[in-house]
Amino acid sequence: MMARRSTKRRPRVVGVIASRADLERAVRMRRPPDLFELRLDCLAGMADEVEKVLPRLRAPLIITARDPREGGANKLRLRQRRDLLARFLTHADYIDVELRSARTLRALLAIAKAKNVRQIISFHDFKSTPSARLLDAKVHKAKALCADIFKVATRTDTPMELGRLLEFMTSSRWNVSLAVMGIGKLGAISRVLLARAGSVLIYASVAAATDVEGQMSLEQVRALGFGP
Numbered sequence: 650m651m652a653r654r655s656t657k658r659r660p661r662v663v664g665v666i667a668s669r670a671d672l673e674r675a676v677r678m679r680r681p682p683d684l685f686e687l688r689l690d691c692l693a694g695m696a697d698e699v700e701k702v703l704p705r706l707r708a709p710l711i712i713t714a715r716d717p718r719e720g721g722a723n724k725l726r727l728r729q730r731r732d733l734l735a736r737f738l739t740h741a742d743y744i745d746v747e748l749r750s751a752r753t754l755r756a757l758l759a760i761a762k763a764k765n766v767r768q769i770i771s772f773h774d775f776k777s778t779p780s781a782r783l784l785d786a787k788v789h790k791a792k793a794l795c796a797d798i799f800k801v802a803t804r805t806d807t808p809m810e811l812g813r814l815l816e817f818m819t820s821s822r823w824n825v826s827l828a829v830m831g832i833g834k835l836g837a838i839s840r841v842l843l844a845r846a847g848s849v850l851i852y853a854s855v856a857a858a859t860d861v862e863g864q865m866s867l868e869q870v871r872a873l874g875f876g877p
Contacts, residue, residue: 660844662876663711664855664867667691667722671855672699681708682853682867682876684742689714689733690721696733703740711769712737713745719773731757738766743798745769748787751794762795770796775832778803778810781817788823798826798849805831805839805863814839818846836863841873851875 661683666675668691675685685708692699693714703710714730715721721730731754734744744761746754748770758768770791772784784801791799805811811831818829828850831839840863844851853870854861870876 658849660848660851660875662867662870663850663852664708665852665861665864666855668856669695669698672702675855676702676705678707678855680877681706684709684711684850685855686711686713686745686852687737688722689737690717690723690725690730693723693725693729693733696736700737700740709742710737710740711743711745712741713769713771715773716747716750718749719747719771720775727753735760738764741766743767743769745771745800748772748791748794751791755794758794767797768795769798769800769828770794771800771802773801774803776804778805778813778831781813781820784813784817785821785823788821788825788827792823792825796825798828799823800828800850802830802832804833805835806833808835811835811839811842814843815846818843818848830863832861832863834863836861837865837869839863840865844875 663684663686664682665686666672667688685706687710689712714733717724744766751770772787788799814829814831826849829843829848840851853865853867
């Protein structure tokens with residue numbers, strides 16, 4: 650009997666651009682990842698420079714301007730973040746907005762939808778991993794906001810915290826794609842396990858080093874068999 654072929658797609662690799670060095674490296678890449686993420690909160694002071702080199706980035710773009718309460722840089726106010734997202738929207742394939750900000754930014758998300766820019770609604774917890782039940786409640790809200798992808802990044806310092814993320818990833822039955830990852834001591838292994846379990850995105854640093862604990866470099870992710 651012929652074995653049934655798996656229908657699970659491989660996760661797409663996202664190269665994170667969060668500094669001038671990242672941007673310069675990304676522009677030079679002969680082998681780009683599936684997607685680049687522009688961390689506009691980190692790049693706010695060099696927006697003109699970023700805009701000039703965008704045609705040289707040979708991969709689709711995710712744009713995000715992270716809320717300071719969820720790890721955003723430079724303590725940007727909501728209006729500043731909204732203006733950055735609006736400025737770069739025409740270059741984007743995806744826009745990533747935190748669940749806590751989505752309703753306030755609903756006008757911008759409506760414009761994005763009209764431009765066929767897909768939506769990532771995200772949730773970050775740098776202190777712990779909530780229960781799978783609480784995460785289910787959050788994905789329910791993201792689905793109500795018409796998210797194409799619900800992204801979850803939470804603290805995974807212990808096997809119990811990692812277990813909660815795996816439970817959420819494998820038991821969720823929502824009709825929305827999930828991008829799930831851990832941060833912390835078990836962050837790297839969490840990203841591999843969750844990608845194997847069905848997470849649609851795996852994030853990696855464009856540079857060799859990163860300030861995000863548990864986030865691997867593109868080279869490390871590729872060595873594990875992910876990405877183009």
